Amino acid sequence: DSGVTQTPKHLITATGQRVTLRCSPRSGDLSVYWYQQSLDQGLQFLIQYYNGEERAKGNILERFSAQQFPDLHSELNLSSLELGDSALYFCASSRDHINEQFFGPGTRLTVL
Amino acid sequence: TQLLEQSPQFLSIQEGENLTVYCNSSSVFSSLQWYRQEPGEGPVLLVTVVTGGEVKKLKRLTFQFGDARKDSSLHITAAQPGDTGLYLCAGHTGNQFYFGTGTSLTVIP
Numbered sequence: 001d002s003g004v005t006q007t008p009k010h011l012i013t014a015t016g017q018r019v020t021l022r023c024s025p026r027s028g029d030l031s032v033y034w035y036q037q038s039l040d041q042g043l044q045f046l047i048q049y050y051n052g053e054e055r056a057k058g059n060i061l062e063r064f065s066a067q068q069f070p071d072l073h074s075e076l077n078l079s080s081l082e083l084g085d086s087a088l089y090f091c092a093s094s095r096d097h098i099n100e101q102f103f104g105p106g107t108r109l110t111v112l
Numbered sequence: 113t114q115l116l117e118q119s120p121q122f123l124s125i126q127e128g129e130n131l132t133v134y135c136n137s138s139s140v141f142s143s144l145q146w147y148r149q150e151p152g153e154g155p156v157l158l159v160t161v162v163t164g165g166e167v168k169k170l171k172r173l174t175f176q177f178g179d180a181r182k183d184s185s186l187h188i189t190a191a192q193p194g195d196t197g198l199y200l201c202a203g204h205t206g207n208q209f210y211f212g213t214g215t216s217l218t219v220i221p
């Protein structure tokens with residue numbers, strides 16, 4: 001158990017819908033990262049927050065957004081969902097913005 | 113173009129064999145991590161190397177950081193079916209954290 005929690009574990013929805021994925025970092029970690037992993041792609045970095053502020057941006061679509069709240073938990077919002085958004089979404093946390101990351105168990109999103 | 117290239121991409125070996133996985137880049141990294149991921153689960157941190165030339169051992173796994181801090185290798189001795197998984201290297205350079213392309217290892221009993 002890495003100490004990072006993600007909810008929900010599974011999510012099934014339809015195209016065009018909007019979903020919110022939630023992540024709670026390890027106690028004491030200030031940085032949260034979001035990744036997307038699909039079968040034909042590796043681990044794709046989406047976005048990083050550090051102590052409530054956006055720190056780095058990767059291949060995140062405009063339909064996706066995220067935020068980190070004062071209690072340091074983070075949410076990833078995915079809107080206007082498409083079939084191709086079906087993937088595993090991982091959250092990771094680290095002590096600060098450059099340390100090794102600890103991953104949550106992931107949310108499996110299926111868009112039908 | 114990936115900043116961290118791993119080779120081989122796929123590896124299937126018999127139980128008891130030795131293997132080496134490589135992680136290469138043209139960039140210098142402040143530190144480099146190795147993770148192992150099993151299907152449907154999040155990557156699990158195995159080790160962090162920080163100093164050029166550093167060698168770390170974790171039971172049958174040996175990790176080495178290149179002298180120039182641009183590459184790393186993971187050597188597994190006497191592989192076991194439990195070693196099966198996706199091995200990912202990752203490193204921090206500049207203000208960003210990058211993951212490698214991954215090596216999928218299958219150890220056949």
